[in-house]
Amino acid sequence: MDLLEYQGKQLFARRDVPVPAGRHALTVEEATAAADEVGFPCVVKAQVQIGGRGKAGGIKVANSRDEVREHAEAILGMDIRGLTVHELWIEAASEIASEYYASVVFDRSAKAPLLMLSTKGGMDIEEVAAEDPGAIARLHVDPLLGFQDFHGRRLAYEAGVDADVVRPVGAMLAKLYEVFVSEDATLVEVNPLIVTGSAGEADGQRDVKALDAKVTLDDNAMYRHPDNAQLRDPSREDPQERMAKERGLTYVKLDGDIGILGNGAGLVMSTLDVVAEAGGSPANFLDAGGGSKAEAITSAVEVILSNPKVKAVLFNIFGGITRCDEVARGLIEAFDQIKPEVPFVVRLDGTNDEEGRRLLAEASLPNVHIAATMDGAAAKVVELAREAETAAA
């Protein structure tokens, strides 16, 4: 689960990562009230899960109540690269001396957490990595040992942070690592990590703060973080994806018009590819899972057909633990309950496939085509979707 900036910052605050004071707001009135609490100047920040908010006009500094009102009105409802802004974060403005970058990444390849630190913060880190890879200091942490203070010092010196902030930057990295492990995150990124105040100040040490927060949490670990599980906002999710999640189905919405159901993630991914290869465009990924029972199939058909773009549906089942006769029963039940208007192509192979095909033949469902192979099924469903499109035009 990807968190919004303010959710990430609230998580940071809980783990003592220094962040600017801020308040959440859903309306213009809440925004002005929030600004009164955090004080002026403050920053009105659009809360959407996409980069480039600043360039799109989604982040504005306000020096007065009227300016907060003006910016909140402009930003709420704004479209930022396809996402509508429904939430704001009102934050005390920070004095910025330098902008750094810090992250903890789940490095699958090295099978260890990867810490990164750079003094080139505030810009797209992938661009920095491409243009000036030496500007990013990197270090893997042994997950059995955990973060050690020397890790922080090594990164800070290697990245070349200002001498007076080596210690606070190291402390910040230690806390970010703590967030990464304790919250079961797979990504903790701070860009920019800011240095406040000016170098050589009389009181000695300057401070650092996380001015942004990008956090991804592991869905598989949510059972041990009930507070974090609450951060999920179903209203932000796609309606079909939400419906599928409630039914315990693995579903990903895509742009096309051919509904797909299969069993096993790899086979479903492969089915999407084969349909695309045949000239079609899949409307979804749906893994009905191992051992799919009839009710699960009926439920899945409902989810697929609730997407109005779907013009034809392909069932691609290779029965291992899943029994093809169960899938056939589910489909027959679905036709009985939902009475689909779009054509179906069904390919059943593997455990009890003959029985499954016999059941389907007996039921003689309207507009259901049986295919012998995966490739043949893909070609047929693409043809049917094209026919439906032509008929509609």
Place this chain on the structure above:
Amino acid sequence: MSILVDRDTRLCVSGITGREGTFHSLRNRDYGTQVVGGVTPGKGGQDVDGIPVFDTFHDAVESTGANTAMIFVPPRFAADSILEAEDAGIELIVAITEGIPAHDELRVFNKLNADGRARLIGPNCPGILSPGKANVGIIPAAFFREGNVGVVSRSGTLTYQIGNVIAQQGFGNSTIVGIGGDPVPGSDFIDVIAMFQEDSETELIVMCGEIGGDAEERAADFIEANVTKPVVAYIAGFTAPPGKTMGHAGAIVSGSQGTAQAKAEALEAKGVRVGRTPTEVAELAVSLLGDARSASSLA
């Protein structure tokens, strides 16, 4: 020969008293696998259709001489169970459980790697089948027969699909290894391909990859440097949009990283034949095997 599991496998199942655990343990035994015991804390002394149940892996190993573990317990108990099996001296651990937290997998991987005593296959995998010898896991054995094709795959059903086409052409398998769809698999393509390279029965290797991570790219380099047997590959997920987890926790394109296109290109650049559909992969494998046969009959 075969790799990882065979007639000498002595299997102990963690979670044998659960519904799925019982079902698959008995199926594995019916296939001919020696299922010597099970572990369920608190149920030591009971049995599952004659298979003795122990409270701990240590008891099970001591009493039965188990050398292989299969993990069937729910995700929140799975990492602990894997570590217990390793601590008890089990050499091969096959973790079927799906949904283990990524950080747990990271700790387990690094601990096993540091100790160097046990090999982990999975988690989130269908297990290992050496046709005619042993089945450890949930792979439906009916579709596979003995033969010379070694298969290593991140996906279960996709493996059955490809294996079935190969079987229909009259060829069989030495061993089928599901390494699983999670971000931190205990064993990777490279580990298994290296074993197939050394296995006298295996003549050809089929690898089934998918989007996410860089295991396929690393395997491509390894194959070029170390593998003399022909390798045929399939990659699933060409149409997967970036940032979306496609069923398997590890199947995600992150930015420009982990695309199917990049994986296929990396493999092809190192001389691995990549089929665009599962059928094409099976056909490639069959034609290479057919060539090998006619060559050997001419010699």
